[in-house]
Amino acid sequence: MTETVPLLSMRAICKRFPGVLANSNVNLDVMHGSIHALLGENGAGKSTLVKIIYGVLHPDSGEMRWQGSPARVSSPSDARKLGVGMVFQHFSLFEALTVTENIALGLDAAPDLQALRTRIVQVAEDYGLPLDPDRHVYTLSVGERQRIEIVRCLLQKPSLLIMDEPTSVLTPQEAEKLFATLRRLAGEGCAVLYISHKLYEIQALCDTATIMRGGEVVAACDPRNESAHSLAELMIGEELKPPVRRESAAGDTVRLSVRGLNKPSLDQFGVSLHDVSLDVMAGEIVGIAGVAGNGQSELLDVLSGEVPQAEADTVVVCGTPCGHMSAGERRSLSMAYVPEERLGHGAVPDMSLIDNLLLSGYRTHKLVRNGVVDYDGARTQARKVVDSFDVRTPGVEANAGSLSGGNLQKFIVGREVCQTPQVLIVAQPTWGVDAGAAAAIHQALIDLAGTGTAVLMISQDLDEILAISDRVAVISAGRLSSPRPRAEANAGELGLLMAGKRAEPAAAHEHAS
């Protein structure tokens, strides 16, 4: 085994899906012991490529070489035999089983549970991955669940570990711990193929980067020699304008107010909200950070009116108590809302953009007279949104589901912004959206706040929160911290809050159930 022969070499890989060439002549070399970033926007073909490596998908043409000799991988089990391990973005764990039992299920041969338990403890200790083998999965945090998947891979002593967007579910501290583990693995000679679109962590972690765009490899570089800006431009293939910041335009009029909101969770896996209070002023953007599943969706249900409350004055929009009002009635108070899920919630996939404009816009734009819809007016408004937000679509008659994630999100945000609301609530505005579209959306939110709108943004993306918010709060286990000005907030401290720890960092321990 010489160091000059790549551990893994992919040559001229092509893979076509109906209507899209997901991988076009892709070449990739991964060296022993390197942490290799695979960088690209959603839909660039990263996931397709790693699924081919792991044997989940089969290429239409092209060759895979493992340590210099041709390899045939027709299933994940073949890949594991070669020494490839993969941690998926979405875990496949049984909530009702213990850590050990889950890992046993993922192994190709049925193991002896006691021996396996010992090995798990051993590996977990070796790599600094604290994990109790006897805990049931449903009691574990997302970060701990990810550790199960990693340990499961490490037990097979892989020589290549593939990580698909591993930090999207982690707090900054958890991410830092993960990086330490990965560096240690690389030091022992294990190669890591690290998929992400978070540029800062790639610069901090990786020594090589392959950048994909539109199914092709467009560049290879050493990310440590690049700036985040230049990486982003390689990724999107055009010049990237950072959002134009402005001085906070916060006025002293409270536009959105939540007072002492308590909402016990009705379902077993839901999160109860405890005494949530918040004011959003005219002209400011308030960001709520937090790891998924800490009460964000419950809070959004209450704020949007999709789950109205019994008491009117828990939510006040522009001075009108509206806790009991439906989502439609709240729109009449000049409130707009961008939900987290685009398809099926913010937009109807099988309907045209015209119909989707009507969905939330028919009140504000007065597009219904005597019960009859003014479709010409709706078409005009939809065109306006498409034009002013640069939505790439064949036309406003196209179905919402046929647009790419970024373009549909631009349409939805544009649809709400064009209603010039006094209050805008946005959830995950750039989730799964390409960098170009994300920048446009951020700019639109900043500009809207500049006109005096109160904007409340709930996001798991801490970079996004810190990039555009005027004040920042953190939601954890259904409790909301008091917002503080962005200038006084830093990622480390917010991370502690996200992990459910109070202001004094030393007070709490790892398993705060």
Added chain:
Amino acid sequence: MLLRLESRRAPSVLLTWLTPVMAIAATLVTGAIIFAAMGHAPGQALYTFFILPINSGYGFTELLVKATPLALIALGLAIGFRSSVWNIGAEGQLTLGAVFGGGVAIFTHGSESIFILPLMMLAGVVGGMLWGAIPAYLKTRFNANEILVSLMLTYVATLALSALVHGPWKDPGGYNFPESVLFGDAALLPILVEGTRLHLGSLIALLLLVAGWFVLARTLLGFQVRVVGMAPMAASYAGFQQKRMVWIALLVSGALAGLAGVFEIAGPIGQLLPVVSPGYGFTAIIVAFLGRLHPLGILIAALILALSYLGGETAQIEMRLPQGITGVFQGMILFYLLASDVLIRYRLRLLAPAAESRS
């Protein structure tokens, strides 16, 4: 060779309208095979079933008479089905409409007032809505499944009608047959074409189809119906209330089924009988789906399913086939339609064996 289903990026609009044609073609082919297996010349049998009944002007008006209740009921059902409210009990709503409308005719028997007919229609609509309101209330209040409730209420309605014509509403001069009095002229729908049974109800049904198209395509209510059916979360995002949709769907479909019931007893039948419908309420479910829940499609589908009734009758007379042949053909159409509808969202792809083994 292997066949594989591959999902399409977007549902095919062309196939949405083509699969009903494919389903009918497949039904004809299978029908021919069944006829042949029973010892009839397939060509002759299909001719007897599908062409002979409408070979004359009278036959064609009969087709319209049968299509009228089917189209009316299917229109109401389509509004519900589009918003995912599954009213399976139109037969019962039709029956209760006939009971209410027939009651008006019986209690005003002997009067020649011109208000009797409009009053019967109104009563029929109220009766149908009442029968639709029960599943709507139970659904919105207790989340009871409207499929089961509306279906079971059908049997309550038909037994109630039967009890009435066997008892209090039996014609005193009717030799103890379980039938009501023959309605007076003021309680009968005017005939459109002399010498046929084509009545005013067919014209009203056509107008209601146009109105239904307008509501679905042009009004906010129609938009809400579509959104609730396609994406319930998006409906709640827009502030459309699902409970209201349940009420509207069941009341409208109940009203139209009740009206169809009045048209039957004030049109072709002319009195109350223990059974006033040969399953129009159930066949209308097939009409609604075959017509793609679209008023124009429903018009065409109602004519096709009406033909299956006429064909079944002709086949009984000409070929001595059992009555069940109507149901066989209706069932085949629905079966093939549901089977071929998979092609709207998926395409069939042939895989060469070589490509398969390589992967």
